[in-house]
Amino acid sequence: MAGSDENIVIVGAGIAGLGAALALGRPGRRITLLDQDPPPPEGEADEVFRDWNHRGVAQLRHSHAFLARLHNLLRTRYPALVEDLRAAGVREITFRDGLPHTLRDSYVPTPEDDDLTILTSRRTTMEMVIRRWVQANAAVTIETGVKVEGLTHIEGSSPVQVTGVTVVRTTAEGVAQRDTVAADVVIDASGRRSIFPRWLRELGAEITEESSDAGILYYTRHYRLNAGQIEPERGVVPGAGDLGYLKYGVFPADNGCFSITLAVPTPEADLRRLMTRAEVFQQVCMTLPGLVPWVNEERSEATSDVFGMGGLRNRYNHFVKDGVPAALNFFAVGDAFLFTNPLYGRGCSQGILHSHLLADVLDTVTDPRERMLQYAALTAKELRPFYDSGVQQDKSAIRRAEAAMAVVPRRLRLKARLMKSFTEDAIVPASRGDLGVLRALSRGFHMLEPPALAFRRLDVLLPILRFWLMGKARKAPFYTPRMGPERHEMRNLLGLA
Ligand SMILES: Cc1cc2nc3c(=O)[nH]c(=O)nc-3n(C[C@H](O)[C@H](O)[C@H](O)COP(=O)(O)OP(=O)(O)OC[C@H]3O[C@@H](n4cnc5c(N)ncnc54)[C@H](O)[C@@H]3O)c2cc1C
The missing domain is CATH 3.30.70 (Alpha-Beta Plaits)
Incomplete structure (x- = not known):
């Protein structure tokens, strides 16, 4: 195996950093996770939720769900970790549990439904269990209270050849001590506010960023x-x-x-x-x-x-330009590389999956340049389709929200009207009236296959078209029932009229 005795520094012991330690931590390697935040308290899930001062993860106490793709990865590679998650109260919610009432009576299970089970818990509970599991691995050290404040590199190297990080440790007495931590490989798992791209750009690296508002x-x-x-x-x-x-x-x-x-x-x-x-x-x-x-x-x-x-965005960093890596021996994982609107609930699943993609590359390739090229290509292949689909969905949600606020109702163009009708009068009722359609859409939602793939399959497209052509009265039971007040009703109720 390549790099089996490497010294790897992971910046950030959040979900993706822990995922990288899970994927890479084996005897022979030295894995050091550095995090600015203190560890979780020793107690159980409730105490950890209440008391963990994990400020580096601003979304820690926002709702989190964990997609089937993550469940499948964990149960295949770390079945004992899944046992630990269950023991801590993390729940598995099956495809059957999530069926709309319109499909419950006609449901006939298939073996593939087993792959559509999600995990649910407070984010703190999930992270606590994975962290304790990672900590038990002798190849891994987690250092807390360590803020990474820069990187070290070979002077004049191009692409920038990273050799480690500079850190500041604060002692119990509040004294700041500066130090350098050398590494064969630096993994940036420092989340959506990662400063590594800025540091690398200052050294001449070309890292471009795509970004859009989540709305x-x-x-x-x-x-x-x-x-x-x-x-x-x-x-x-x-x-x-x-x-x-x-x-x-x-x-x-x-x-x-x-x-x-x-x-x-x-x-x-x-x-x-x-x-x-x-x-x-x-x-x-x-x-x-x-x-x-x-x-x-x-x-x-x-x-x-x-x-x-607030401040929710979609972002994708490009670490390779025209076949040239921006840096060597440096890899970003999870949010530090890409993130999307949290509504789609992908970030944690993506972060752990992403770190496993990185491990696959580091385990099989030794040449630093080739490692970066393969990793960027694998990220684009495996994760980019979900990013693109999220950005598209956000764009249309933003348009809908603006249309809902327009004083004079906007007249939609023919193409927009058709798209609206295809969603509302075909996809929605079909996903509530046809198990095959719901299964296929769920596979895209849960990252088991690219989201657009379902629409290229005839066995999915035909029932959707059938619903589109069906008379409104016949498909009435399959429309989503009224989910709440109209906008003006809500505004009246809240005194905003
Ligand atoms: C409101 C909201 C809701 C979400 N809901 C979901 C959901 O339902 N399901 C889902 O899967 N995802 C969800 N996400 C996304 C998910 O939270 C992130 O994708 C995930 O946390 C990314 O993990 P990460 O390890 O890349 O970064 P983080 O989890 O942000 O971890 C970064 C770590 O790096 C440390 N760090 C940062 N800088 C430094 C430094 N300089 N030195 C030392 N340490 C540092 C931080 O302390 C932190 O521990 C949501 C996100 C938001 C904003």
Whole structure:
């Protein structure tokens, strides 16, 4: 195996950094994870959720779900880790559990449905278990309270040849000590705010960035089921939906907890301003039939304030230009390389998958230049289709949100009208009326195959077209039921009219 005795420094012990340590940590290698934040407290999931001061992950206490692709990777490669996750309360929600009521009675399981099971828990619980697992690996050291503040390189090298990082450690007495940590390979897993591209550019590296607005802000609140209560049955109105001016979702979690996220489009300025107020958040939830069974007083109590988060974007960094790597012995994983709108729930699955793609390259290739080229190509092949699909979806969601706010209703062009009708009158009812269509779309959603692939398959496309051509009355049962108030009704209710 290539690089089996390498000294690897991973900057960031978040999800992708832990994923890289999982994938690379084996005897002979020295893996050091450096993180600025303190470790999680020793206790169980509730204590970790309450007390972990993990400021480097701003989204730590926002709703997280973990896609089937991640579940499949973990159960294939680390079955004992999946046992640990279960023991900590992380749940597995199957394809069957998530069926809309319109398909429940006709459901006949197939073996491939097994690949569509997701994991759900609070993000802190998931990260705590993976971290403890990684920590038990003798090849891995996790150093906390260490801020990486630069990189070292061979002077004058082009492409920049990275040789390590510079760090500042703060002692218990609050004294800052500067140091250098040498490495054969530096992995940047420092998340969406990574400064490595800037440091590398300052040394002459060409790293280009694609970026676009996600168009929404996130508001999350956590709840716990009251004593003796269980989660509500999935009803006729789904627990997640899109009203144009507001998206909502319930995230079942571990140990009797769940969270609700409301996502508000950026242009809805006055709705956004109100949303961090707990009483407004609750009032809005109580207007949404898919959420009422969860958040009513008898079922649950809120256990947190409302956490808000803006500045959400899509970003893809290009570390290779015209076949030339920007740097050698340096690799970004997870959010430090690419991220998309959190609505699609991909980041953690992508981060762990991405770090395994990197490990596949480092395990098989020794030439530094070839490593970077292969890694960039593999990222583009495996992850880029999901990035592109997310950016496209955001663009149309932004257009819809703007249209919903227009004082004079906008007349859509023919192409836009057709696309709208294809989504609303064909894809939506087909996914609620045809198991094969739902399975295929779920495979794209869960990153088991590129999202566009389903639409190239005749066995998927034909039923969708059948639904498109079907009379409205006949397909009426398969439309999504009314998910909540119209925009003007909500605004009246909140005094925003
Ligand atoms: C609101 C929101 C909701 C989300 N919901 C979901 C979801 O439902 N499902 C999902 O899969 N994903 C979700 N995501 C995405 C997911 O949270 C990220 O993709 C994931 O955390 C990326 O992991 P990472 O390890 O790359 O970065 P992070 O998890 O951000 O970890 C970065 C780590 O690097 C450390 N670090 C940073 N700089 C330094 C430095 N200079 N020195 C030392 N340490 C440093 C930080 O302390 C941190 O520990 C969501 C994101 C947001 C914003």
